[in-house]
Amino acid sequence: MSELHSTTLTVNGKQYTRDVDPRMHLADFLRHELGLTGTHLGCEHGVCGACSIIVDGRVVRGCLMLAVQADECEVTSVEGLAGSGGLSLLQEAFRECHALQCGFCTPGMLMTLTAILAENPNPSEAFLREELSGNICRCTGYSGIVKAALTVAASLRGRKGEAA
Amino acid sequence: MLSELDGAKLIAGGQSLVPMLNMRYVFVENLIDINRVQGLSSVERPSPDVARIGAMTRQRDILADPLLRDRAPVVGEALRFVGHLHTRNRGTIGGSLAHMDPAAELMNIATLLDATVHVESTRGGRDIAIGEFPLAFMTPQLDADEMIVAVSFNLPRAGHGWSFHEFAQRHGDFAIVAVGAIVEVEPDGLTVGDARIVLSGVDFAPQRLRDAEDILKSRGPEATGAAAACAAGVEAISDAMASGAYRQHLARILTGRALSQAFDRARGASLQ
Numbered sequence: 501m502s503e504l505h506s507t508t509l510t511v512n513g514k515q516y517t518r519d520v521d522p523r524m525h526l527a528d529f530l531r532h533e534l535g536l537t538g539t540h541l542g543c544e545h546g547v548c549g550a551c552s553i554i555v556d557g558r559v560v561r562g563c564l565m566l567a568v569q570a571d572e573c574e575v576t577s578v579e580g581l582a583g584s585g586g587l588s589l590l591q592e593a594f595r596e597c598h599a600l601q602c603g604f605c606t607p608g609m610l611m612t613l614t615a616i617l618a619e620n621p622n623p624s625e626a627f628l629r630e631e632l633s634g635n636i637c638r639c640t641g642y643s644g645i646v647k648a649a650l651t652v653a654a655s656l657r658g659r660k661g662e663a664a
Numbered sequence: 665m666l667s668e669l670d671g672a673k674l675i676a677g678g679q680s681l682v683p684m685l686n687m688r689y690v691f692v693e694n695l696i697d698i699n700r701v702q703g704l705s706s707v708e709r710p711s712p713d714v715a716r717i718g719a720m721t722r723q724r725d726i727l728a729d730p731l732l733r734d735r736a737p738v739v740g741e742a743l744r745f746v747g748h749l750h751t752r753n754r755g756t757i758g759g760s761l762a763h764m765d766p767a768a769e770l771m772n773i774a775t776l777l778d779a780t781v782h783v784e785s786t787r788g789g790r791d792i793a794i795g796e797f798p799l800a801f802m803t804p805q806l807d808a809d810e811m812i813v814a815v816s817f818n819l820p821r822a823g824h825g826w827s828f829h830e831f832a833q834r835h836g837d838f839a840i841v842a843v844g845a846i847v848e849v850e851p852d853g854l855t856v857g858d859a860r861i862v863l864s865g866v867d868f869a870p871q872r873l874r875d876a877e878d879i880l881k882s883r884g885p886e887a888t889g890a891a892a893a894c895a896a897g898v899e900a901i902s903d904a905m906a907s908g909a910y911r912q913h914l915a916r917i918l919t920g921r922a923l924s925q926a927f928d929r930a931r932g933a934s935l936q
Contacts, residue, residue, distance in 0.1 A: 522695065523685075525682075525686075544686050545683040545686050545687060546679065546682070546683050546747075546750075546751060549748070549750065552750055558724075558753040558754075559749060559750050559753060560750050560753050560754050561679075561750045561751065561754075563682075563686065564678055564679055564682040564683065564751070564754065565678060565682070565754065566675075566678070566682070566695075566697075568697070569675075569678070569697055569699060612749065612750070615749075616749070630835070631748075631749050633748060633834070633835040633836055634747070634748025634749055634750050634751070634836060
C-alpha cells in the first residue's frame with residue numbers, strides 16, 4: 501500500500517481536503533470520496549468520454565487523471581452545472597431536444613459541450629460533430645445532442661445581440 | 665528523483681501512461697508528476713528558422729500556436745487526428761514521443777520535420793536526432809534517468825506544400841496507417857527542391873520513404889504515382905486490426921493522396 505497524499509481541490513465551488521491514495525483516479529475520487537456519482541465511468545481508458553469533467557477550464561477525462569494531480573485545481577462535474585435558478589441552458593436544451601435516452605453518456609456530453617460552447621459560442625454542426633467524436637453515445641442519440649447544442653449556441657448569440 | 669528511486673517513471677499528460685496503467689500493461693513503483701515543472705511548456709523560436717517546443721506543451725496548445733500554424737501547418741493538421749479534445753487538453757508532445765506508440769502522429773511529424781529531441785538527466789544533457797531515437801517497439805533511446813525537455817526542428821521553407829492523411833477505424837483511434845508529406849517546389853513548378861514522406865502505423869517506428877523522395881527530386885511532381893508505388897513496398901506489420909498487405913495498400917493510396925495535396929498546396933502558395 502502506498503502512502504496517502506493530502507490533496508486539496510475545489511469541486512463545484514466547494515473546497516475539499518482528503519488523504520488520497522496516489523493510484524486513485526479523479527473520477528473515482530469524485531464518486532467514492534465525495535459521493536458525486538453524476539460523473540459516470542464507462543471504458544476507464546479514455547475512449548468513451550462518459551467521465552468528462554472540467555479541470556481548470558479545460559475538459560478532460562476523469563479516468564486519465566489521478567486525484568493527486570488535481571491538487572489545488574478547480575474541478576467542475578455535472579453536479580456543478582445547475583445553478584440556484586435551476587438547470588443550465590444546455591441541460592434545459594437537452595430536455596427539450598430529447599438529447600438523452602438511457603442517460604449514461606449524458607454527464608460527459610454536457611461537460612464536453614459546456615466547455616466547447618464557452619470557448620466557441622458560434623459552432624457549426626460539423627465542428628460540433630467532430631469535437632463530440634470523443635464522447636460515445638451507445639443509444640446513438642447524437643441528433644438530439646447536436647440539436648441541443650446548436651439551440652443553446654443560437655440563444656447565447658441572441659443574448660449577446662440584445663446586450664449589444 | 666528519477667535517478668534515485670526504483671521503478672520510477674515520469675508522468676506528463678498521462679494520456680498514454682494512465683490507460684496503460686488502467687489496463688495493467690504497466691506497473692510502476694514510483695510515479696513522478698512533472699506537470700508543475702516550470703519552463704517546459706511553450707513554443708519558442710530560438711532563431712528565425714527554428715522552432716523549439718517544450719516537452720510539456722499540451723497538444724491543444726501546439727495546435728493553436730500561431731508560429732506553427734503559419735510556418736509548419738502540417739503539425740496542426742496531424743494533431744487533429746491525435747485523440748480528442750479531452751486528451752489533447754492534457755496530452756503533451758514529450759509524453760507522446762517518450763511512449764513511441766507505433767501509431768502516434770507526433771512521432772510521424774517529428775520524423776517528417778527531422779526533429780532533434782533534447783533530453784536531460786543529472787549527468788547532463790544530450791541531443792538525439794529523431795532518426796536515432798527509436799530503439800524497439802514502444803522503446804525510445806532514453807536511459808532510465810533521462811527526461812525529454814524539448815523538441816526542436818528547422819521550419820520548412822515558406823511556400824512549401826504539406827499534407828497529413830490517416831486511416832483509422834474511428835476518428836481519434838490509433839492509426840492503421842498515417843502519412844505525412846512536405847514538398848518544396850522551385851519557382852519553375854517542375855523541380856522538386858525537397859521532398860519528405862513519412863509513414864507511420866506500418867512498423868514500430870515511423871519510416872522515411874527515401875526512395876520515393878528521390879524519385880520526386882529527380883523526376884518532379886509528375887512522378888507522384890511512382891513515388892506512391894514505393895510506399896507499397898514498405899515492411900508492414902500484421903496485427904488484429906489489419907494485415908501487412910492491407911497496410912501496404914493503404915500506404916500507397918494515402919501517400920498518393922498526400923503528395924497530390926501537398927503539391928496542390930505548394931502550387932497554391934506560389935500563385936499568391
